[in-house]
Amino acid sequence: DVKVTQSSRYLVKRTGEKVFLECVQDMDHENMFWYRQDPGLGLRLIYFSYDVKMKEKGDIPEGYSVSREKKERFSLILESASTNQTSMYLCASSPSPGQGNPDTQYFGPGTRLTVL
């Protein structure tokens, strides 16, 4: 089974802090994603990576950056955390067309981030 793990289940940070959220997948997937999940808004795509060192902005990239130095690891960075970034953050991965069904995403358990 594909396993996607996230570094923390719960995180509390202060306004202005730099925050790192880590995600690791063990299935050699090419594609990785970061979403935030908010009540009434569903999942919104923050950033997407389709290869090492490759990234693409999603629908709400403002205030976030990402890093993908190794294929299995995709990090989300909040350069200066703000209270409106309090949310549930979900990481996902999917295979490239040569590996399987690229439209099937596998999710981690999520990190609930609170910014005070």
Add this chain to the structure above:
Amino acid sequence: GNSVTQMEGPVTLSEEAFLTINCTYTATGYPSLFWYVQYPGEGLQLLLKATKADDKGSNKGFEATYRKETTSFHLEKGSVQVSDSAVYFCALSRSYNTDKLIFGTGTRLQVFP
């Protein structure tokens, strides 16, 4: 661009009741359609999918049919169980890049014994 709309919850049912969760979409081209489920404390997992018109996806007793004429992909189950309590998300692939999905807002289902 593509978008998806699903009914608001929560949906509250007794065990063994019939379930319908409505999902409609707007799309250009021929997107694939999905239902994902999120159990308490977990990430999302794929429940079922359909890749073309009139396809029926099914899994764990859940079904959904890709209806192009009504632009719908409603989720149904004939007899729900307490263990089906979760949040259900309808999703579709983006018209220009099938690697990325657009998710609905989610519908919480609560099943009571």
